Amino acid sequence: xxxxxxxxxxxxxxxxxxxxxxxxxxxxxxxxxxxxxxxxxxxxxxxxxxxxxxxxxxxxxxxxxxxxxxxxxxxxxxxxxxxxxxxxxxxxxxxxxxxxxxxxxxxxxxxxxxxxxxxxxxxxxxxxxxxxxxxxxxxxxxxxxxxxxxxxxxxxxxxxxxxxxxxxxxxxxxxxxxxxxxxxxxxxxxxxxxxxxxxxxxxxxxxxxxxxxxxxxxxxxxxxxxxxxxxxxxxxxxxxxxxxxxxxxxxxxxxxxxxxxxxxxxxxxxxxxxxxxxxxxxxxxxxxxxxxxxxxxxxxxxxxxxxxxxxxxxxxxxxxxxxxxxxxxxxxxxxxxxxxxxxxxxxxxxxxxxxxxxxxxxxxxxxxxxxxxxxxxxxxxxxxxxxxxxxxxxxxxxxxxxxxxxxxxxxxxxxxxxxxxxxxxxxxxxxxxxxxxxxxxxxxxxxxxxxxxxxxxxxxxxxxxxxxxxxxxxxxxxxxxxxxxxxxxxxxxxxxxxxxxxxxxxxxxxxxxxxxxxxxxxxxxxxxxxxxxxxxxxxxxxxxxxxxxxxxxxxxxxxxxxxxxxxxxxxxxxxxxxxxxxxxxxxxxxxxxxxxxxxxxxxxxxxxxxxxxxxxxxxxxxxxxxxxx
Numbered sequence: 001x002x003x004x005x006x007x008x009x010x011x012x013x014x015x016x017x018x019x020x021x022x023x024x025x026x027x028x029x030x031x032x033x034x035x036x037x038x039x040x041x042x043x044x045x046x047x048x049x050x051x052x053x054x055x056x057x058x059x060x061x062x063x064x065x066x067x068x069x070x071x072x073x074x075x076x077x078x079x080x081x082x083x084x085x086x087x088x089x090x091x092x093x094x095x096x097x098x099x100x101x102x103x104x105x106x107x108x109x110x111x112x113x114x115x116x117x118x119x120x121x122x123x124x125x126x127x128x129x130x131x132x133x134x135x136x137x138x139x140x141x142x143x144x145x146x147x148x149x150x151x152x153x154x155x156x157x158x159x160x161x162x163x164x165x166x167x168x169x170x171x172x173x174x175x176x177x178x179x180x181x182x183x184x185x186x187x188x189x190x191x192x193x194x195x196x197x198x199x200x201x202x203x204x205x206x207x208x209x210x211x212x213x214x215x216x217x218x219x220x221x222x223x224x225x226x227x228x229x230x231x232x233x234x235x236x237x238x239x240x241x242x243x244x245x246x247x248x249x250x251x252x253x254x255x256x257x258x259x260x261x262x263x264x265x266x267x268x269x270x271x272x273x274x275x276x277x278x279x280x281x282x283x284x285x286x287x288x289x290x291x292x293x294x295x296x297x298x299x300x301x302x303x304x305x306x307x308x309x310x311x312x313x314x315x316x317x318x319x320x321x322x323x324x325x326x327x328x329x330x331x332x333x334x335x336x337x338x339x340x341x342x343x344x345x346x347x348x349x350x351x352x353x354x355x356x357x358x359x360x361x362x363x364x365x366x367x368x369x370x371x372x373x374x375x376x377x378x379x380x381x382x383x384x385x386x387x388x389x390x391x392x393x394x395x396x397x398x399x400x401x402x403x404x405x406x407x408x409x410x411x412x413x414x415x416x417x418x419x420x421x422x423x424x425x426x427x428x429x430x431x432x433x434x435x436x437x438x439x440x441x442x443x444x445x446x447x448x449x450x451x452x453x454x455x456x457x458x459x460x461x462x463x464x465x466x467x468x469x470x471x472x473x474x475x476x477x478x479x480x481x482x483x484x485x486x487x488x489x490x491x492x493x494x495x496x497x498x499x500x501x502x503x504x505x506x507x508x509x510x511x512x513x514x515x516x517x518x519x520x521x522x523x524x525x526x527x528x529x530x531x532x533x534x535x536x537x538x539x540x541x542x543x544x545x546x547x548x549x550x551x552x553x554x555x556x557x558x559x560x561x562x563x564x565x566x567x568x569x570x571x572x573x574x575x576x577x578x579x580x581x582x583x584x585x586x587x588x589x590x591x592x593x594x595x596x597x598x599x600x601x602x603x604x605x606x607x608x609x610x611x612x613x614x615x616x617x618x619x620x621x622x623x624x625x626x627x628x629x
Contacts, residue, residue, distance in 0.1 A: 002031060002032040002048060002050050002051055002061070002073075002074065002075045002076075002161075003031030003032050003160075003161040003502075004028075004048055004073040004074065004075045004125065004127060004148075004159070004160065004161050005021070005025055005028060005046075005047040005048075005073075005159065005161065005166075005168075006021075006045060006047060006127055006129075006136075006158070006159055006160075007021065007044070007045050007156055007157070007158045007159075008129070008136045008156065008157040009043040009044070009155065009156050010043070010154065010157070011043075011155055013156075014043070014155035015043055017155075017169050018045040020168050020169045020170060021038065021047050022038075022047075023168045024047060024165040024166075024168035024169060025038065025048070025049060027162070027164050027168055028049045028160070028161055028162060028165050029049055030334075030502065030505055031049050031051065031075075031161060031162075031502045032048070032050040032051045032505065033051065034050045034051055034052040034056075034505075035048075035049070035050035035052065035060055036048070036049055036050070037062050038062065039062040039071050039129075041131070043134070044136070046062045046071065046127065046129065047062075048061040048062055048073045051359065051505050051507060053077060053256050053359060054081075054101050054255070056257050056258070058098040059100035059101075059102050059103075061073050061102060063100075063102050063103060065106055065107065066095065068131075069130065069131050070106060070109075070110055071128070071131070072102060072105065072106045072126060072128045073126065073127050074105055074106075074124065074127075075124065075126065075148075075161055076123045076124030076125060076126070076145075076146045077122045077123060077124070077255070077509070078101040078105055078122040078124065079121050079122045080120070080121040080122070080252065081101035081105070081122075081255075082255075084104050084108055084120070085104045085107075087119075088104070088107050088108065101122075105124070105126065108120070109137065114207065114220065117139055118220065118221065120141070121252060121516075123141040123143075123145035123146050123509075123513075124139070124146055125138075125146040125147060125148035125161065125202070126139060127159060133211070134211060134212065135209060135210065135211045136157065136209075136210050136211075137208070137210075138159055138202060138207065138208045138210075139202075139206070139207035140202045140204055140205070140207070141205070142204060142205045142221045143204050143205070143485075143489065143490060143494070143513055143515070144191065144201075144205075144490040145494055145510065146498065147161055147162065147201065147495070147498055147499075148160075148161065148201065148202040149161075149162070149166050149194065149199055149200065149202070150166070150199070150200060150208070151169070151171045151199045151200075152198075152210075152215070153198070156169075157210050159202075162336050162499075163194065163336035164336035167336070167627070171198065171199070172198060173628065174196060174197045174198060175197070175628070176193060176194065176195060176196055176197040176455070177453055177454040177458075178193070178455035178456075178458035178459040178461075178462060179193050179195050179455075180195070180453070180455065180590070181445065181456065181459040182462060183195070183338050183340065183616070183620065184439075184440050184445070184448065184449065184617075184620075185440050185441075185442065185445070185459075186437055186438060186439065186492075187339075187341055187616055188339055188340060188341065188491050188492045188495065189337060189338070189339075189491065190462070191203055191204070191491050194337055195337040195338060196337075204221075204222075204490055205219055205221030206218065206219050206220065207220060221515075223485060223486065223518075223522060225468075225472050226472060227473050227474075227476050227478045227479060229476075229478070229525055233524070235538065236541070238524055238538060239538055239542040241520065242517070242520070242521065245514065245517040245520060246276060246511060246512070246514075246517060246542070247276050248516075249512070249514035249516075250280060250362070250511050252514065253509040253511050254277070254280060256360050258360060259360070260281065260358075260362060260509075261287065261360070261362070262274050262277055262285070262286050262287075262363070263286070263288070263354075263363045264287065264288045264303045264306055264312070265288060265299055266288060266299035266300065266302025266304075266305070266306060266551070267299065267302070267364065267551075267556075268364075268367075268539065268547065268551055268552065268554075269364030269367035269368070269373070269512065269539075270363065270364035271306045271364075271547055271551050272364065272539070272543050272546075273362050273364050273511055274306055274310055275306075275309075275310055275543060275546045275547060276511070277362060278311065278312060283312075283313050284310070284312045284313065285315070285357070286303075286307050286313070286314045286315070287314070287315050287350065287353070287354050287358075287361070288300050288303035288307075288314070288315075288316050288317065289317045289318075289319060289346050289349065290303075290316060290317070290318050291319055291320075291561070291562055292320045293320055293321050293565070300316045300318070302551060302554065303316065305548055305550060305551070309547075317353045319346065319349060321566055321569070321570060324349070324561065324570075325566060325570040327345065327348060327352070328345065328571065330348065331344060331500070331503075332619060332622045333626075334348060335499065335619065336627075338620045339499070339619060340439065340612070340620075341492055341496050342561050342563060342611065342612055342615045343496065343561060344496050344500055345561050345563075347496060347497070348500040348503060351500055351501040351503065352503075352504050354506060355501075355504035355505055355506040359505070359506065359507060360508075360509065361501070361507070361508050361509070362508075362510075362511060363497065363508050363509070363510055364512065365489075365493050365494070365508075365510045365512065365513070366489060366493070366513040366518075367512040367539060368536075369481060369484040369485045369488060369493070370481065370512055370513075370517075370521050371521065371529050371535075371536040371539045372477065372481055372529035372530040372535050372536060374484075374535070374556070375556055376436040376437075376480075377477070377529075377530050377535055378530060378535050378556075379420075379424070380432075380433075380436075380477060380530075381477060381530045382421070383424070383432070384475075384477075385532065387532075390421075390425070420436065423435060423441075424436055429475050429479075430467040430470035430471065431467075433467060433470065433480055434463060437487070437488065439612050439613055439616060440613060440616075442463075447592060448592055448595050448613075449590065449591060450589050450590055450592055452589065453589075453590060466483070467483070469482060469483050476526050477526035477527075477529070477530055478522070481522070481526070485522070497510070521538070535556065540552055563611040563614075564606070564609045564611050565606070567603050567606075567609060567611065567614055568603055568604075568605075568606035568609070569606075571618075572604075575603060575618060576600055576603065576604070579618055579622065579625075580596055580599065580600055580617075580621070584621070584625075588624065599614060599617070
């Protein structure tokens with residue numbers, strides 16, 4: 001796991017920008033504290049920061065092939081590199097000088113070209129320069145676990161693992177207002193777009209081939225647009241196959257020359273990761289995070305139960321409001337574009353605490369999107385299969401709408417969920433999906449955002465693309481899950497995990513995202529996943545004999561964070577005087593000042609706080625002051 005950056009100049013004007021390579025590399029130092037390397041030629045400059053995981057002694061980059069024609073910079077891990085290495089030796093008689101997966105990846109591209117991508121099992125973002133043809137090839141893994149951004153104009157092509165390393169080359173900072181609208185609606189900016197018009201993200205499962213004469217941008221892997229349902233396996237047989245595929249995924253993700261640990265939240269997903277990993281790793285180190293001042297958010301007791309069940313070496317990290325306040329600047333500084341997922345903050349602190357003792361951690365990310373684990377998936381099933389709960393909610397909806405819903409208590413959270421259910425149940429399938437993904441519904445944009453803000457037409461086009469599967473498929477819950485895998489998983493969950501963990505040089509691996517498991521589960525009937533008995537039924541069936549009953553039956557609890565008191569106490573002065581000041585708001589012409597006044601009043605009185613929406617605005621304002629002032 002590393003950080004990569006580079007510039008490919010098309011002419012002498014472009015080559016002037018190569019002077020910024022050193023600054024771009026240093027801005028990635030947190031991603032790779034174990035080493036630094038560069039390659040500079042006439043019109044090409046590549047940079048690398050290394051986190052040593054495989055062949056810690058000899059895997060330095062940029063790496064050249066034996067002929068010195070090709071040079072690579074690579075971020076990620078290829079779990080099946082030993083098998084690929086054997087195939088290259090058998091088929092081409094290749095010779096290798098190291099035990100690193102980087103050298104294997106470079107050789108695979110040299111001998112198989114683009115076809116090598118579908119042979120790789122792992123996560124990656126890499127660039128390979130061909131000195132003979134003067135072409136640069138960049139690629140990203142199937143699901144986009146590892147980030148890769150780029151900027152291109154008539155003079156140059158620039159790429160990097162993070163936005164700030166692209167900006168280090170002094171490229172234009174022109175705001176993409178459609179992206180701003182997407183950010184405030186969803187809490188993140190969906191790929192391939194970014195906060196800036198001319199900086200894009202290489203899409204998951206895509207590659208670019210760039211020369212002075214032409215640019216090829218092509219998808220090599222994607223989930224089918226049409227739902228393809230396989231009914232060859234019974235529910236019970238499918239559960240057994242899921243278990244076998246998952247355990248193989250764990251085995252593959254233990255490939256490392258350093259110890260591997262696991263995050264353990266106490267939920268079903270991370271518990272399954274720990275159950276499967278503990279059979280292969282003695283004295284497995286596990287880590288959970290809890291909150292001293294907010295019992296509703298704390299799941300450490302469940303995590304400790306799982307740790308005891310599987311005899312892991314467990315650490316519970318208990319955070320106070322002060323801990324969160326002390327780390328908020330570090331968290332925000334790790335975001336080089338706005339990102340409004342509130343769970344980024346505790347994940348940042350957790351990674352910070354774990355990084356000094358571990359380099360590689362397994363996590364349960366991806367299971368919710370793949371197996372149908374979110375509350376909205378259960379709600380979606382209920383809308384299509386009305387239950388007594390639905391009828392009760394409809395009967396008393398006039399009363400429910402008057403209640404105050406929030407995430408700070410069990411009752412408040414349930415009210416919030418019922419209100420969202422009522423708001424979506426009469427919409428079309430596509431509009432309901434989008435509403436339930438949103439933190440700011442479309443109809444409320446004019447309430448929050450300045451009416452003169454640009455980008456509305458492009459925003460609508462992007463929204464239409466997000467929900468296209470609903471028009472291309474006869475309704476099925478798999479449409480919801482596959483859209484989540486493309487939208488929520490890549491642009492929200494994986495972005496959070498990568499940016500917050502790599503801020504501390506910690507590599508996180510997601511066993512649920514093995515492409516073989518994903519392809520198998522995606523093609524199974526949706527009622528294997530969500531049905532009258534609940535969510536993630538197939539996953540629970542696969543591991544029902546291993547997990548404690550308390551874990552299998554506990555309700556879904558997201559990785560939330562207690563922010564309300566933080567906003568009205570520790571962070572109050574900073575928010576009101578610096579981020580939400582009247583001068584700044586009116587100068588920006590982004591927000592409706594009347595809405596901001598109401599928000600300021602709520603923060604002052606610690607009342608009626610929509611903490612998710614406030615957080616998204618705080619993140620944006622901090623980013624704006626840092627990058628746009």
